[in-house]
Amino acid sequence: MANALTRIEVPSLYIGAENDVILPPSSADGMEDFITDLEKHTVMDSGHWTQQGKKPGKKLIE
Numbered sequence: 424m425a426n427a428l429t430r431i432e433v434p435s436l437y438i439g440a441e442n443d444v445i446l447p448p449s450s451a452d453g454m455e456d457f458i459t460d461l462e463k464h465t466v467m468d469s470g471h472w473t474q475q476g477k478k479p480g481k482k483l484i485e
Contacts, residue, residue, distance in 0.1 A: 440469040
C-alpha cells in the first residue's frame with residue numbers, strides 16, 4: 424500500500440522560502456517527476472517562519 428501512490432494528478436502549489444535552512448527551496452527539486460501539475464514559487468528574503476503573509480497569500484489567491 425505504501426507504494427500505491429506514484430503520481431499526484433491534481434494541481435499543486437509549493438511555496439518555499441529563499442533562506443529556509445529547514446526546508447530549502449532545493450527540497451522541492453524533482454517533485455515534478457511525480458506531481459503532474461506543480462507550480463513552484465520562492466518567497467525571497469524570507470526564512471522558515473515566513474513573516475511575509477502578503478506574498479504567499481497572493482499566490483494562494485491566484
